[in-house]
Amino acid sequence: MNFNDPDIVNKIIENAGHILRQAKSTVINHPKFKILSSNYLEKYWMNRVNKKNLFTIYIKESCLDKLDFKKIKSNLDTVIQNTLHTSNFLEVNENFEVLLSENHFFKDTQEAKGYLKSKSEEGYCVFFFGPVGVDAFVKGESVTDLNFFYSNEDVERFYEKGDISSIKDVLRSYQNHCLRKQFEYSRFFVDKGTIDKLGFGNNTLVNKPEKFMRDHLRNFLAERIRHTFRIEMELEATKRELDIYTEAEGESYFFEIKWLGKSINQERDKISVNYADARAREGVKQTLEYIEELVEVMGANVRAGYLVIFDAREEKKEIDFQGFSNVDDNLKEYMELFDIMPPLNLSNVHPS
């Protein structure tokens, strides 16, 4: 821990105003305020299935002293959950019993943020549950600034589905926004207890991770691209299955998924397989074989077959395809319909 690091000093200087303002706030520094927001509300947000559901919970500052966390925990899962089925703006008391439930729909983020700030000026702690996390407002100021969008309209515009031409942007977003979230990436790996017990390293994938990867990616694509993404489409002659397949304007696209790294066996006591670059090279060959069969046997109008590689190796290195020397000459003509997506890096930086 090098506290002499000039970066740390500069960061403190940059944020001096914010640090000193927050240090003075009796609300933000109330011992129960941080526990409420971090350990109860953020966890509640994290466990919600649909994070695009925007809502606000607000509570009088004077209730902070009397917060009863046991009751809060229980009411979040019952009363609050039920009330949110019909309302998106709830005033609660120290036990998180609902005092007032209303609906507020804002035309844009600016209007929503303005309203939440003004509410917090009336002596309330305001917690906004947005697509990215929980933001708090106290005495007219934002305590945290996690969310970019505060209105459904803005979120909808953001999630407006693109067409297949946006596939590379969507995969970039999958890497940068989805796979970096702990609650997303941790699902690919075995739990912390098993990691500690067996000592195979943090990046130990679950048993047979390929199906999970396929479904996870397919769901992400389906949310962001307007076409229908099918899984396990069987090829006529060889009966082999395409991982993910879609059609757009009469043209076929498919995604072959491979992964690098190690996965645990079914009994969860040993590593079952440990894939390195050779696995990616097999993927190239396999994808080209699929293109060949789709074009030659099934007469499909293939626009592109993509190789998608999840790289879960502890140490990420550039994948060596050895100039595709493993590809038979008869398959090389299909290279014009083939593409390799930038690897999707999976790292279990904070096992849970």
Place this chain on the structure above:
Amino acid sequence: MKKREKILRINGDILSVFRICNEVGWESLKEISVYRIIYISSVLYSFKYPSKENPFSEDYDFVTSLRGPFTEDIKISLTNLLVNEYLVENGKQLSLGKETSNKIDDLPKYKEKYNWFEVVIYILAIYGEEKIYDFVVRDPEYQENLQTNSIKEINIEKGNKTYSNLVKLKETFERALGESANELDDKKYLEYYFDYIFSKILRGELDHEL
């Protein structure tokens, strides 16, 4: 007799920990969390009260173990509290039992330690019981003992490595903020310290660093 008094004082500390944990919504605790909370509280005490004698010093001789800081005396106290139903066990979780005692308030330095436990547990509760492990395993004083395979007890006195790190953090703020740093109290520095450690942990940057 002295040993009995010591166990009574530790009993008081353990019950304080459970009572405060109840306030933050942790109705039960793993046994191992009790050791870790008392360890963290004892190793950080001198930062908050540099001119006072550390009230934990006379009762706790923590050593490194495979499960974290360990002292036989907490083990004895826990057994004692379970037998007398001050605590109950449910699976691997412990919680307050039906027996309560007001006499613990009269134990020496009880209130002083209770207040300090309150400060520490309210900060830990921001992160959750499951994160206490992350903090203890990366605690500089604990790590030093672990790395040197020391069989000596862990230093919880003023000047231990954790204390020194906190002092450095405080000096960094004072250097950066100048006189304005006077507006920050030691409790705030503790919060920043935990915040710093946990943000590093979340970014996976503190695995091998001391």
